[in-house]
Amino acid sequence: MPIPIHDPHQAPGGTLKRLPLRKAAVLFIVAVCLCLSGLLYLQIEQSRRQDLANAQMASANLTRAMAQQAEDTFLAADLVMTSLVDWIQEDGYGAAQRPRLQRTFARRVQQLEQLHGMFLFDREGQWVITSFPDLPRGNGVADREYFKYHQQNVSSVAHIGPAIRSRENGEWIIPISKRVNDHAGNFQGVLMAGIKMSYFDKFFKSFSLDDNGTMFLGLTNGTLLARRPFDESLIGTSLAKGEIYQTLLPNASAGTAMIDSVVDGVTRLYGYRQLESYPLVVSASSSRDTILKGWHDRAFQSSVIVALVMLGVGLFGWVFIHQVRDGERIEKNLIKAQRALELIATHDSLTGLANRRLFEQSLEIEFARGARQSSPVSLIMLDIDFFKRYNDAYGHVAGDHCLTQVAQVVKNCCQRKPDLAVRYGGEEFAVLLPDTDINGALAIAGQIRRSVMDKHITHSGSPTGYLTVSLGCYSFIPLGNDSPELFIQRADAALYQAKNAGRNRAAVLSMDGGVGELMRSDR
Known part of the structure; x- marks a missing residue:
């Protein structure tokens, strides 16, 4: 958006x-x-x-x-x-x-x-x-x-x-x-x-x-x-x-x-x-x-x-x-x-998704709205598994094409107008989901993971032989003085836990910000 x-x-x-x-x-x-x-x-x-x-x-x-x-x-x-x-x-x-x-x-x-x-x-x-x-x-x-x-x-x-x-x-x-x-x-x-x-x-x-x-x-x-x-x-x-x-x-x-x-x-x-x-x-x-x-x-x-x-x-x-x-x-x-300049300033030139600048502006807006309406805001951080091996095996041109395909999948899974698909950096993406609780975020994360797999993008460096992604989900209700950086860090922490647990899965960080218990979606 x-x-x-x-x-x-x-x-x-x-x-x-x-x-x-x-x-x-x-x-x-x-x-x-x-x-x-x-x-x-x-x-x-x-x-x-x-x-x-x-x-x-x-x-x-x-x-x-x-x-x-x-x-x-x-x-x-x-x-x-x-x-x-x-x-x-x-x-x-x-x-x-x-x-x-x-x-x-x-x-x-x-x-x-x-x-x-x-x-x-x-x-x-x-x-x-x-x-x-x-x-x-x-x-x-x-x-x-x-x-x-x-x-x-x-x-x-x-x-x-x-x-x-x-x-x-x-x-x-x-x-x-x-x-x-x-x-x-x-x-x-x-x-x-x-x-x-x-x-x-x-x-x-x-x-x-x-x-x-x-x-x-x-x-x-x-x-x-x-x-x-x-x-x-x-x-x-x-x-x-x-x-x-x-x-x-x-x-x-x-x-x-x-x-x-x-x-x-x-x-x-x-x-x-x-x-x-x-x-x-x-x-x-x-x-x-x-x-x-x-x-x-x-x-x-x-x-x-x-x-x-x-x-x-x-x-x-x-x-x-x-x-x-x-x-x-x-x-x-x-x-x-x-x-065109606004598009360049707020969107990634390769994938067409929102860039970090627009992501940060959107976070401020959605935090304020969530605080006014007492509605949850969710964030999905996702990363392409073994992407360095993909670049080494197929070259950077193929790597850029791979990023574009994954970006299209992420964008297609964002059905609502307020949802924002972001290229956060490198092979890492983010999905901002206003007025969405953790269950809704996990459902969308699972949809993204399965849609990437359904692409059947060949990846010789992956244990599965195909391109996969790992996702971390976090959701909370803003109070008005929340830190966007902490919000991103917690979703990112869930992502790393998904990677540590074996990749090709979605992990959820609990509402209290703890890093102990994980919920997985690997089906």
């Missing part, structure tokens, strides 16, 4: 088992890379949300400004028309009043930049008075949407109709009109003011938008009135199936949303708002790609930087892990060499 110079379960410098450094290094590097990736994701995602939030705020502010401008534009025209309608309904529009009304129409148009012109139509839809010097020629406006509306509705509220081309000069206008009644409240005609499409186009262009950005003014039924960028083919088309009209406006009169345009399919962030005073909806949008362009650039730069850092960490970790692996290999070699 070898006793190592140091405890292999004790980590240097502490009581805790040493961590597997290479695995810890790999886990640390993986954790660092995961943390960097997680922080990069959080930073990128936060930046994206911030850019979208800023764009939403800008879009909401823009639509608020558009709504205010549109309301002011139509309100100014509405107020002018209301005063004129009151005047016309009170004084009529006969031949005597027409010159004055024409001058008034012209002044009002000059005062309001957004107005294209003002027009009064009779109950048949024919021109009566306009802000222009000459009346247009033609069949009138009985076919226009706004005229039909007032024919069928008695409401005095201003009506805003779909954009049309003026029959005066072909310019695109947005009509805002009011019904004119006689004193009895019967339909007498329509007063219409045309809001220039170019006025809204100019207003829209005063805002900074990206190339894919849009702005529009539409009726609450989805009819498109004005748009930036201006596209004549889209004027008057319906946006009613778009998400703004279908989903957003029924739930909130103002807001923002990222949606795909029903006009061109481009994904944009739309801000929308429905006017409170008029059946109008304004909207402004910026394309998602433009909003996130700066974010994409920052995300790419951050990703490159983190990737370089992770590459550096990975390279450092690779070098570190290789150094750790080399260190572990060196440490294993050192441990292996240390164990």
